Amino acid sequence: MKYFFSLIVVIGIMGLFGCSENNLTDPVDVNSFSKFRGEIVHDKIPICSEVFDPMSGVCRVNGCVEYTHQIVTPGLKVTGLQTVLLNLQINSEMCSMCMMMHPEWLIRGYSEDLVNVSEEGIALVTKLYEITNRFDVVLKVTYLVTTEGAGVADIQIVPMQP
Numbered sequence: 001m002k003y004f005f006s007l008i009v010v011i012g013i014m015g016l017f018g019c020s021e022n023n024l025t026d027p028v029d030v031n032s033f034s035k036f037r038g039e040i041v042h043d044k045i046p047i048c049s050e051v052f053d054p055m056s057g058v059c060r061v062n063g064c065v066e067y068t069h070q071i072v073t074p075g076l077k078v079t080g081l082q083t084v085l086l087n088l089q090i091n092s093e094m095c096s097m098c099m100m101m102h103p104e105w106l107i108r109g110y111s112e113d114l115v116n117v118s119e120e121g122i123a124l125v126t127k128l129y130e131i132t133n134r135f136d137v138v139l140k141v142t143y144l145v146t147t148e149g150a151g152v153a154d155i156q157i158v159p160m161q162p
Contacts, residue, residue, distance in 0.1 A: 041069040047092055049155045056096040063092025067150050082147050084115045103133040115145050122146050
């Protein structure tokens with residue numbers, strides 16, 4: 001009888017451990033999110049901003065950033081965090097306000113990023129863009145990303161890193 005009760009306890013413990021969930025520890029592929037993707041937000045952010053250029057003083061950046069924002073929810077979700085698939089495409093130009101004659105300073109760029117954003121918070125994403133006909137500086141744009149969209153927080157001209 002004592003062996004019978006011991007056998008029941010052992011079988012019960014094995015049943016509890018056998019029914020527990022396995023935690024997935026494999027890396028997650030971005031393409032595997034496609035079946036979990038949420039609503040797609042496609043919008044344009046107009047840019048009309050003054051920036052300081054070390055060569056010509058104050059300049060103006062005019063143009064726009066088109067973005068696609070999509071919340072990606074994988075099977076395993078960290079509590080309170082959303083993963084956002086963010087595509088950014090900038091199409092702008094920089095012009096001197098001193099009426100200097102110079103070749104066109106165009107700013108073009110495209111990027112795609114996965115950004116983790118808390119449900120009530122924001123994430124900052126910084127991008128560097130080359131400026132045509134300029135080899136000394138780049139345009140640094142800091143974006144604000146929320147679970148509902150994106151915006152431009154700051155635009156600067158910074159020296160190119162060697």
